[in-house]
Amino acid sequence: MxxxxxxxxxxxxxxxxxxxxxxxxxxxxxxxxxxxxMTMGLGDYDDPASPSSAARRDVLAATGIDPEQGYLVLIRLDRALDPAGPPPAEVTRVEGLLAARPEVRSVLTYASAHDPRMVAADRRSTFVAAAVGSFTGNHERDAVAAVQDALKADPLLAGKTWLGGPTTANxxxxxxxxxxxxxxxxxxxxxxxxxxxxxxxxxxxxxxxxxxxxxxxxxxxxxxxxxxxxxxxxxxxxxxxxxxxxxxxxxxxxxxxxxxxxxxxxxxxxxxxxxxxxxxxxxxxxxxxxxxxxxxxxxxxxxxxxxxxxxxxxxxxxxxxxxxxxxxxxxxxxxxxxxxxxxxxRRHGLPPRxxxxxxxxxxxxxxxxxxxxxxxxxxxxxxxxxRIAFTGVDATVLPSSESAGQVSRELAAAFPDAPGSPIRLVVTAPDDAGPALTDYATRVRGVTGITAVGAPERLAPGLWQLEAVPDGPPLKAAALSALDRVAALPAPYPVRATGQTAWFAxxxxxxxxxxxxxxxxxxxxxxxxxxxxxxxxxxxxxxxxxxxxxxxxxxxxxxxxxxxxxxxxxxxxxxxxxxxxxxxxxxxxxxxxxxxxxxxxxxxxxxxxxxxxxxxxxxxxxxxxxxxxxxxxxxxxxxxxxxxxxxxxxxxxxxxxxxxxxxxxxxxxxxxxxxxxxxxxxxxxxxxxxxxxxxxxxxxxxxxxxxxxxxxxxxxxxxxxxx
Known part of the structure; x- marks a missing residue:
C-alpha cells in the first residue's frame, strides 16, 4: 500500500x-x-447519564435556573455600610444592572436576603449574587463581556466592582x-x-x-x-x-x-x-x-x-x-x-560505530x-x-489578573462566614410531601459537615429541593465526605444531589x-x-x-x-x-x-x-x-x-x-x-x-x-x- x-x-x-x-x-x-x-462551561465535565446531571436538568426545566451557572459581583466601597440599613447606591445599581440582563433569573443582595454574612467584617465590601439560565454556543462569552462592559461603563461602579461567579470563571x-x-x-x-x-x-x-x-x-x-x-x-x-x-x-x-x-x-x-x-x-x-x-x-x-x-x-x-x-x-x-x-x-553519510x-x-x-x-x-x-488526590476546575485556578480569580480569593479571605456553594438535594415527591421533607431536612441538618439546611422548596409538581451547605470549599474532602454522609441518610423519597460538590463527586x-x-x-x-x-x-x-x-x-x-x-x-x-x-x-x-x-x-x-x-x-x-x-x-x-x-x-x-x-x-x-x-x-x-x-x-x-x-x-x- x-x-x-x-x-x-x-x-x-x-x-x-x-x-x-x-x-x-x-x-x-x-x-x-x-x-x-465550542463550549467552555462546567458542562464540559458532566456525565449526561449521571444522577447529578439529571437533577440539574430537572431544576433547569422547573425554574429556568442552571445550578452550574451564576454571577457574583464584588463591590468595594470607600465608606462603611450598615448591614441592617438600606443598601448604598452601588449595591442598588449592580442589582438593577444584573436584573436587566436576559439570562438572569433572580438577584440576591444582603438586603434582599436579610443576610449580614454577605457583608465583609470591615463593612467596606459586599457581593451581589445572580442566578442565571443555561447558555448555548458562545452566548456565555458574550454575556460575560456585556456585564463586564456595563460595570466598567457606569461611573458609579467603575473601579469598585469585580465580576466573578461560575459563569465568569468558565x-x-x-x-x-x-x-x-x-x-x-x-x-x-x-x-x-x-x-x-x-x-x-x-x-x-x-x-x-x-x-x-x-x-x-x-x-x-x-x-x-x-x-x-x-x-x-x-x-x-x-x-x-x-x-x-x-x-x-x-x-x-x-x-x-x-x-x-x-x-x-x-x-x-x-x-x-x-x-x-x-x-x-x-x-x-x-x-x-x-x-x-x-x-x-x-x-x-x-x-x-x-x-x-x-x-x-x-x-x-x-x-x-x-x-x-x-x-x-x-x-x-x-x-x-x-x-x-x-x-x-556538510553532508551526512552513514556513521560507523x-x-x-x-x-x-x-x-x-x-x-x-x-x-x-x-x-x-x-x-x-x-x-x-x-498518594494522589484529585480536585476540579473552578475560579480558584485562575490567576489574580482575572476578575473571577480575584473575587474567589476575596470571598474566601473577607467573607469567611458567607454561605458557601450548597448541595442541592432534588427530591421527587408528591405535592403534599412538605411535612415529611421538613423532617428529612432536620435530619440532614444533623449530618456531620453540614452547616445549614434550607426549608424544603417545591419547584414544580412532583419536584422539591433542599439546599444543604457543607463545611469548607465545595471541592475539598470535607464537603465530599459530608455529601457521602447525606447520601447514606435514609430519605422518604428518591433524592438526587446537584451543585458543585455533587457535580465533582x-x-x-x-x-x-x-x-x-x-x-x-x-x-x-x-x-x-x-x-x-x-x-x-x-x-x-x-x-x-x-x-x-x-x-x-x-x-x-x-x-x-x-x-x-x-x-x-x-x-x-x-x-x-x-x-x-x-x-x-x-x-x-x-x-x-x-x-x-x-x-x-x-x-x-x-x-x-x-x-x-x-x-x-x-x-x-x-x-x-x-x-x-x-x-x-x-x-x-x-x-x-x-x-x-x-x-x-x-x-x-x-x-x-x-x-x-x-x-x-x-x-x-x-x-x-x-x-x-x-x-x-x-x-x-x-x-x-x-x-x-x-x-x-x-x-x-x-x-x-x-x-x-x-x-x-x-x-x-x-x-x-x-x-
Missing amino acids: LSQLTDLTTRHPRRFLWAAVLLVVAGLLAGTVASLA VQVSAVSTIDLAIAETAAFPILLILLLFVFRGVVAAVLPLIGAVCAIAIAMLGLAAVMPFLKLSIFALNLLLALGVGLAVDFSLLMVSRFREELAAGRDVPEAVRATVATAGRTVLFSALTVAAALATLLLFPQRFLYSMGLAGVLCTAAAAAFALVLLPALLALLGHRVDRWAP GRWYAFAHAVMRRPVVFGLAAAALLLACGVPFT AMQDSLGAHLPGALALLIATTLVLLFALTGSLLLPVKALIMNGLSLSAALGLLVLVFQDGRFEDLLGFTGQGALESTAPIILFALVFGLSTDYTVFLLSRIKEHHDAGLPTREAVAVGLERTGRIVTMAAVLLAIAVGALALSRLAFIKELGLGAAVAVLIDATIVRAVLVPSLMAIMGGLNWWAPGPLRRLHARRAEPIPLVVLSPDPKNTEVVQLR
Missing part, C-alpha cells in the same frame, strides 16, 4: 502540494469559525487557556527551528518539519470543523491539537527526512531514496501514528465532553501529522532531491545491573503517585467507571499493533511494562510539584493540594501513545537489522546507533512543543504540559537507552518468540522492505530486501 501511494505522490508531487495548500487554508478558516462555537478559564497557548506555541516555534537547524545542519531540511506542523494543525482543525455540526466539542481540545500537532509533525518529519538523507548518502538516486524512505521510515511512522491514535482514541469512551473532545482532537491531529509524513513530505522530498541539503555545512553503539554494548555487558538500576529509579519517582464516579474499559482497549490495541510490527508476543508485553514505568514516574513527579506545591514560584502557580481529575487520564493516553511511538522507532530499526542476519545484541546496538540521536532529539523537540503548555497560567494545563514533557524525556533516555538494551540482552532469542500460527500469520502480512544495513564494519554496508 505504501509503495503504491509513494509512486502516486512522486509522479504528481505538485498536484498533491497544491491540494495541501488548499486544505491548509480551508482548515485554518473553518477551524477558526468552529472554535467560536469564560475566563477558556480565555486564559487560549491566550496562553498562542503565546507558548509562538515562543516554541523559534526554539524548535533553532534545534532543527542543529539536528539537520541544513536550513531546508530544518524547515520541512515546521511546514508539517502547520499542515497537521490546519488539517486537524478542518476535521474538527467537519464534526462540529453533529457533536459538541470543548474549546480545550485546541490546547492538545496545537501542541500535539507541532510535536508529532516534527517527530514524524525528523524520522523521514533523516532516513531520506541516509538513502541519498548510500548512493541511491532520488526516486529510489524516496521509495526506500517510505518503505522503512514511512512504515515506522504508520505504526507510530496508529499506536498514538489508538491510545488517544480511548478518551472517546468517556462521556465527559472535555475528555472526548481531547481524544477526537488527538486522533485527528495524529492522522494529519501521519498524512503529511506519508503523502506530502515524500512529494516535497521528490521535488527537492539533493537540494534538501542546501545551505548545509558511534557513542550510542558503544553505550548499548556497555549496557548489555551488565544487563541485570543496568536494568535493575533503571527500574528502581523509575519506581522511586513513581512512589508519590500512590459524580465526575469522579464516572471517570472511575469508564477507566477500566479504556485501559483494556489501550492495552489490547497496543499489543496487536506492536505484534504486527515485530512479530513477537514478548516485545509488546515488555513495551507495556516500560510504558507503565514511564507514566508512573511522570505522575509521581507531578504529585511532588502540583499536589505538594513545590517550585510554585518557579513555575508560576498556586498549589491546590491535588491534581485536576482528568489530567492523569489525559496524560495516561497521551504519554502511553508517545512512549509507544518511541518504542516503534527503536524496535522497527532493531527488527530490520535482526531480520538482515545480525545477532540480537548486535541488532540492538546498531539499531540504537541508528535511532539514538534521532529519538533523543525527537523527544527534546516534542517535549518543547507539548511542554509549552506548562507556560500556561492555569495549573491543570501546566500539569498536562509538564507531565507529558517529563514522561517523553524519561522514555527517550532511561527507558530506550537503558531498559530496552538490558531487557533485550537478558531475553536474547526469546525476544522474537511467537506461537507458530501467529508467526506464520505475521510472515504472510509482511511486505518486502529495501534496507540499508549498517554493519559494525562500515565497509560492509549493503542494501538487502527484508520481509
